[in-house]
Amino acid sequence: MADRMTIHLKIWRQEGPDAPGRFERYTVEDANSHMSFLELLDVLNEQLIREGTDPVEFDHDCREGICGSCGVVIDGIAHGPQRRTSACQLHMRHYADGDTIVVEPWRAKAFPIVRDLVVDRAAMDRIVEAGGYVSVDTGGAPDANAIPVPKVSSDEAFDYAACIGCGACIAACPNSSASLFTGAKIAHLAALPQGHPERARRVVRMVEKMEAEGFGDCSNHAECEAVCPKGISISAIATMRREYMKAAFAGQDV
Amino acid sequence: MGDYGRKVKVIFSSPIGRKVLTGITGLGLTVFVIGHMLGNLTYFSSDPNAYNSYSHTLISLGPLLYIVELGLLAFVIVHIVLGVKIYLGKKAARPVDYAEYKSAGEPSRQSSSSRTMIVTGLILMVFLVFHILSFKYGPGMAEGYVVMVDGEEIRDLKRLMEEKFQHPLYAFGYPAVMLLLAFHLRHGIWSALQSLGAMTPRLTPLIYTLGGVLAALIALGFLVLPLWIFFSGGAS
Numbered sequence: 001m002a003d004r005m006t007i008h009l010k011i012w013r014q015e016g017p018d019a020p021g022r023f024e025r026y027t028v029e030d031a032n033s034h035m036s037f038l039e040l041l042d043v044l045n046e047q048l049i050r051e052g053t054d055p056v057e058f059d060h061d062c063r064e065g066i067c068g069s070c071g072v073v074i075d076g077i078a079h080g081p082q083r084r085t086s087a088c089q090l091h092m093r094h095y096a097d098g099d100t101i102v103v104e105p106w107r108a109k110a111f112p113i114v115r116d117l118v119v120d121r122a123a124m125d126r127i128v129e130a131g132g133y134v135s136v137d138t139g140g141a142p143d144a145n146a147i148p149v150p151k152v153s154s155d156e157a158f159d160y161a162a163c164i165g166c167g168a169c170i171a172a173c174p175n176s177s178a179s180l181f182t183g184a185k186i187a188h189l190a191a192l193p194q195g196h197p198e199r200a201r202r203v204v205r206m207v208e209k210m211e212a213e214g215f216g217d218c219s220n221h222a223e224c225e226a227v228c229p230k231g232i233s234i235s236a237i238a239t240m241r242r243e244y245m246k247a248a249f250a251g252q253d254v
Numbered sequence: 255m256g257d258y259g260r261k262v263k264v265i266f267s268s269p270i271g272r273k274v275l276t277g278i279t280g281l282g283l284t285v286f287v288i289g290h291m292l293g294n295l296t297y298f299s300s301d302p303n304a305y306n307s308y309s310h311t312l313i314s315l316g317p318l319l320y321i322v323e324l325g326l327l328a329f330v331i332v333h334i335v336l337g338v339k340i341y342l343g344k345k346a347a348r349p350v351d352y353a354e355y356k357s358a359g360e361p362s363r364q365s366s367s368s369r370t371m372i373v374t375g376l377i378l379m380v381f382l383v384f385h386i387l388s389f390k391y392g393p394g395m396a397e398g399y400v401v402m403v404d405g406e407e408i409r410d411l412k413r414l415m416e417e418k419f420q421h422p423l424y425a426f427g428y429p430a431v432m433l434l435l436a437f438h439l440r441h442g443i444w445s446a447l448q449s450l451g452a453m454t455p456r457l458t459p460l461i462y463t464l465g466g467v468l469a470a471l472i473a474l475g476f477l478v479l480p481l482w483i484f485f486s487g488g489a490s
Contacts, residue, residue, distance in 0.1 A: 076354040174344065216343045217269050217339075217340040220363065226362035
């Protein structure tokens with residue numbers, strides 16, 4: 001079959017967080033150009049299981065590019081060479097028969113490797129817990145139109161809310177900065193009236209948490225925007241900076 | 255006041271504060287460098303004394319000049335300290351680096367400039383020390399570098415410069431460092447504005463391009479002088 005292809009893989013294998021890792025080479029003879037990149041890994045894993053070796057661990061869930069579970073560095077680029085897609089939406093038709101693909105996990109101190117290509121991304125959850133929410137009284141759900149939101153504001157908020165929390169921005173950042181992720185949450189909620197009551201506290205606490213988790217400083221390389229599967233703009237980072245300086249000087253406890 | 259002081263300290267030691275301070279000091283130094291470059295260009299004035307008169311005017315500012323100099327020194331120190339801190343933080347935040355890493359391309363602004371800010375910055379720092387020693391603290395009126403302008407004896411800085419730039423080391427070393435300055439500012443000007451939160455997606459490509467053009471013009475303004483002196487033999 002013409003769609004059939006042979007793909008060579010060089011994959012990072014690491015047995016545990018503290019185990020030394022190394023690259024292993026594999027060849028998948030019966031890859032297919034219609035497969036997604038994760039399906040290629042599935043085929044490799046079936047092969048490894050048949051051979052009696054441990055399959056390559058990788059995170060995945062929806063495989064529709066919307067959950068943020070998957071994410072590996074493919075040939076040096078987070079989520080691979082195709083723009084605005086996560087690894088599950090990268091298809092093998094972008095590769096040629098006989099290609100070698102290098103696969104590495106997200107690398108950052110704040111993303112400890114669990115096993116192989118799986119990293120612990122809980123640090124991002126802790127940044128959100130620090131302030132990336134709105135507090136709502138429980139009880140009957142209010143009418144959806146009880147708080148009017150201008151269309152431009154809801155559009156802006158949605159652009160930032162599109163973040164799926166995959167961590168590619170951090171993985172691709174030369175400094176391992178979490179500025180785009182954190183900025184997207186802040187810019188999202190700052191654009192909406194619901195986000196206003198906790199606005200100042202939110203930005204100060206999230207920025208503090210970002211630092212405490214061991215993420216690096218932003219150097220405005222904008223690499224994050226280039227690898228973001230949702231194409232979130234670094235204007236989120238500019239917004240975060242304005243919000244922070246306003247909040248910090250206007251009396252919010254820092 | 256103590257409380258406010260503490261707060262300012264916390265703000266500027268935060269990741270955002272570090273970027274804002276790096277941006278402010280960077281832009282401040284860029285403005286200075288433009289002023290310095292325009293001052294140098296008085297060398298090409300039709301008035302042969304323009305360059306020396308200009309430098310004499312600066313010296314005559316007295317205490318005001320010291321204040322400006324102290325301010326510049328503070329800007330330089332803050333800019334360097336934060337730059338080094340950001341660089342060291344980058345190493346700490348990714349102890350194990352990628353075996354293979356590359357930029358995903360547009361809209362990334364990652365470039366050879368953005369990746370080498372620490373290197374170009376540190377070279378500029380070393381250059382700055384030598385530059386100040388060879389000109390500001392170089393031979394002056396006591397060593398005979400005197401010229402009579404409008405009935406007043408002033409330092410002949412022009413002669414000193416013409417002599418220095420006869421040496422190929424100065425004549426080519428200086429322009430080489432100016433090219434590194436342009437390389438630093440190519441990322442620096444845009445980056446400073448983004449750090450101050452002054453960028454919007456629509457403005458970014460325009461400001462990035464203008465920053466690069468300004469960086470090139472600054473370098474050009476600086477490097478014509480030594481090259482002109484070297485190749486014309488300092489005839490004036």
